[in-house]
Amino acid sequence: KEAFDFGRFLSAAENGRTGKYDAEKLMKYMDDKFKAKEAHTDKLHLKNVSYKTQIMKAENQIKHKDEMGDDLKFIDFHQLQIENKKHVKDIDERNKKLLALKLNS
Structure with missing residues (x-):
């Protein structure tokens, strides 16, 4: 999908007369893609941290239950x-x- 989107962008960014690509458009496209990937990794990192805290809470609850004895x-x-x-x-x-x-x- 990424390759298809990039190919579609290149065909749109190509100058019809000269056959060259607009460098500014290419830089903007690459920056936008980089920022989107960065935002996605940040989101996944936050999700990962959230899952780790949930796991720690659950482990602490289990540990507390074992210490207190649930009988x-x-x-x-x-x-x-x-x-x-x-x-x-x-x-x-x-x-x-x-x-x-x-x-x-």
């Missing part, structure tokens, strides 16, 4: 069971109220 203590598990029972009870009560309202209407 629940018996007391924590028991507390969660109690909370779960309360929530299930609340849900059942609300479902009964909703059913009663549906039957009344």
